[in-house]
Amino acid sequence: MALLNEPPVRADGLVRTFGGVPVLAGVDLTVEPGEVVALLGPNGAGKSTLLRILALLLRPTSGRLAMFGVDAATAAPELRRRIGYVGHESLCYADLTAAENLDFYAQLFGIEDASARVAELIAWAGLEHAARRPVRVFSRGMTQRLALARAMLHTPDLLLLDEPFSGLDPDAVAALEQRLLDLRLAGHSILLSTHDLDRVATIATRVAILHRGRVAWAQEGGAPAMVVAAAYQTVIGRRA
Amino acid sequence: MRGALVILRKDLRIEWRTRESLASVFVLGVLLLVVFTVAHDPEPDAAPALAPAVLWATFVFTGLLGIQRGFLLERENDCLAGLLSSPVDPAAIYVGKVAANVALLAVTQAILVPLTGLFLHVDLWPVLPGLAIVLLLGNVGFAALSTLFAAIAVRTRAREVMLPLLLLPLLVPLLIGTVSATRGVLAGGLAAGGDAVTVLLAFDVVFAVAGWLLFAYVVRD
Numbered sequence: 001m002a003l004l005n006e007p008p009v010r011a012d013g014l015v016r017t018f019g020g021v022p023v024l025a026g027v028d029l030t031v032e033p034g035e036v037v038a039l040l041g042p043n044g045a046g047k048s049t050l051l052r053i054l055a056l057l058l059r060p061t062s063g064r065l066a067m068f069g070v071d072a073a074t075a076a077p078e079l080r081r082r083i084g085y086v087g088h089e090s091l092c093y094a095d096l097t098a099a100e101n102l103d104f105y106a107q108l109f110g111i112e113d114a115s116a117r118v119a120e121l122i123a124w125a126g127l128e129h130a131a132r133r134p135v136r137v138f139s140r141g142m143t144q145r146l147a148l149a150r151a152m153l154h155t156p157d158l159l160l161l162d163e164p165f166s167g168l169d170p171d172a173v174a175a176l177e178q179r180l181l182d183l184r185l186a187g188h189s190i191l192l193s194t195h196d197l198d199r200v201a202t203i204a205t206r207v208a209i210l211h212r213g214r215v216a217w218a219q220e221g222g223a224p225a226m227v228v229a230a231a232y233q234t235v236i237g238r239r240a
Numbered sequence: 241m242r243g244a245l246v247i248l249r250k251d252l253r254i255e256w257r258t259r260e261s262l263a264s265v266f267v268l269g270v271l272l273l274v275v276f277t278v279a280h281d282p283e284p285d286a287a288p289a290l291a292p293a294v295l296w297a298t299f300v301f302t303g304l305l306g307i308q309r310g311f312l313l314e315r316e317n318d319c320l321a322g323l324l325s326s327p328v329d330p331a332a333i334y335v336g337k338v339a340a341n342v343a344l345l346a347v348t349q350a351i352l353v354p355l356t357g358l359f360l361h362v363d364l365w366p367v368l369p370g371l372a373i374v375l376l377l378g379n380v381g382f383a384a385l386s387t388l389f390a391a392i393a394v395r396t397r398a399r400e401v402m403l404p405l406l407l408l409p410l411l412v413p414l415l416i417g418t419v420s421a422t423r424g425v426l427a428g429g430l431a432a433g434g435d436a437v438t439v440l441l442a443f444d445v446v447f448a449v450a451g452w453l454l455f456a457y458v459v460r461d
Binding site for chain 1: 242243246247250253254257258313316317318319321322323324325326327328329460
């Protein structure tokens with residue numbers, strides 16, 4: 001398996017087309033261990049497609065993808081144990097309770113002492129009061145916290161978060177932001193897509209702007225929000 | 241196979257809690273039985289001869305409904321992505337879904353078979369063991385093929401129409417085999433439907449292996 005210091009993501013010229021239409025047109029992106037990379041870009045820039053490829057849910061049409069130093073095309077099952085993915089949807093069954101959903105995924109990941117891990121994550125997500133309720137009755141904020149807990153079940157080295165702040169009220173955004181900061185401090189690598197520049201400034205260690213299926217701008221080191229905003233306006237042609 | 245068992249348990253738990261598939265499949269099944277019986281309006285002596293065709297035509301349509309609902313479960317909240325992002329082999333996901341569908345079909349049949357006997361004046365009790373084997377073989381073949389195609393259809397826009405359009409032509413050999421085997425069993429026990437049972441068995445093996453091998457390509461983009 002991969003060495004610990006290998007980058008969680010090393011994408012070279014990733015291309016993905018749908019029905020002949022290119023959504024990703026050659027993405028080059030590296031995420032180093034412990035980095036939090038924010039992926040900015042307008043709707044249709046290819047952020048979700050890129051994250052689904054990195055979550056090993058989509059195959060790239062061409063290009064090379066190495067994750068933790070391993071070719072993603074050849075070692076997918078083992079790599080999945082090191083990746084947590086939160087998409088636009090919760091990936092949780094609406095008719096199961098929060099605890100049942102986490103227990104189901106814990107069994108799929110073969111987690112030992114699943115019930116203890118589920119209880120731990122229910123508490124981490126602040127869902128103790130709702131653990132026995134079906135997900136169908138959850139608010140957007142509760143669902144998002146559950147989705148994050150689900151992605152954290154197997155303690156992944158890399159978290160992929162697709163617009164995790166969308167649809168959340170300010171309190172829920174602040175709570176989620178704190179949880180992501182906790183994960184960053186714990187050494188998890190995170191790649192998240194967002195439109196929210198304020199969150200980028202707080203959480204991210206690096207920013208990349210995706211435009212027309214390519215990484216059009218990337219800055220090393222923590223980028224102040226104003227710099228990112230100016231770059232976004234230059235690259236995209238309008239404000240974030 | 242641990243993954244398949246986990247998925248089977250999850251599907252059965254959701255079905256037990258909501259009873260959505262069972263309720264709709266049961267109501268549709270009873271309605272189809274009534275419609276087929278009334279449409280033929282058979283004399284009491286001739287009615288038992290209709291039983292195999294009525295039984296399996298009913299199972300095909302109710303099964304289509306049930307299996308489609310089983311995959312919509314995975315579509316809601318993008319749960320299929322949750323399954324595929326786990327380290328479980330897609331073939332195990334297929335086996336779990338097929339097993340859940342076989343269980344659903346078996347429960348449906350446990351209700352509809354006695355009703356068919358009642359409507360069409362067939363004494364099923366003496367041939368029950370042979371009939372149970374034919375039903376099981378038919379279920380496995382149906383679930384193996386339809387689970388694969390439900391995974392394809394659920395990703396299309398006109399999914400309610402696509403599944404029957406894709407599946408029904410391929411089900412014809414199975415339907416011929418099950419009707420023939422059921423007719424044989426009703427006439428003289430399992431031995432009388434021997435050849436048809438062998439065809440069913442072959443059908444099950446071919447489509448289960450095909451589904452096992454192809455499922456990963458069907459569910460991943």
